[in-house]
Amino acid sequence: MLRAIVFDIDNTLFPSNDFAEYARRNALTAMIEAGMDVDENTAYKKLRHVIERYGPNYPQHFNILLKELGVKHNPKIIAAGIVAYHQAKTGIFPYPDVPKTIISLRERGYKLCIASEGKALKQWDKLIRLGLHNMFHEVFVTPKKTGHFYKSILDKLKLKPQEVLMVGDRLDKDILPAKSLGIKTVLVAHEHAGKGADYSVRNFGELLKIIERLEK
Ligand SMILES: [Mg+2]
Structure with a gap:
């Protein structure tokens, strides 16, 4: 689950x-x-x-x-x-479907987290400008996304890999290190269909369908 x-x-x-x-x-x-x-x-x-x-x-x-x-x-x-x-x-805004998808996932009771690479202050700055800073239960920022980082997220959330889904655009940073731990992954591939993740979406809104399928 x-x-x-x-x-x-x-x-x-x-x-x-x-x-x-x-x-x-x-x-x-x-x-x-x-x-x-x-x-x-x-x-x-x-x-x-x-x-x-x-x-x-x-x-x-x-x-x-x-x-x-x-x-x-x-x-x-x-x-x-x-x-x-x-x-x-100051003019940055989310991709279409991002706010409503996040809200819908929250309403369905999922714990929503951020896993981001960079400096905490800069990544919070982006979330605030995007108007998304209060939508997430936990925000994790690391200088480098490694398997160890994803392992520490599982530990902090006290969850098993199969209870977590990772969503990101980079195979090397978001998908492969998470997948190696057994976390399910969705690649957000805006330009072309992506390979290497469990699932791939072109638009953020497609995420809901994948999650519904996972819950069956
Ligand atoms: Mg990215």
């Missing part, structure tokens, strides 16, 4: 990649407007390299960007980028 459903956040509950691109482009447009004399696509490619090299949580992407573009340090340009980036971030 299924007792708990565990969700990934990024690209599972909301289109994180699309919003990240939108926020970065928004920032670059503002930086160009504030005097950065570089075309947007050049700056965008360079910014992606900077983020890859320094990691997404490094606090000074725009400083490094200016340096790498050969632009003299300019706090006005950096501030313009930061403001525009954060303004774009």
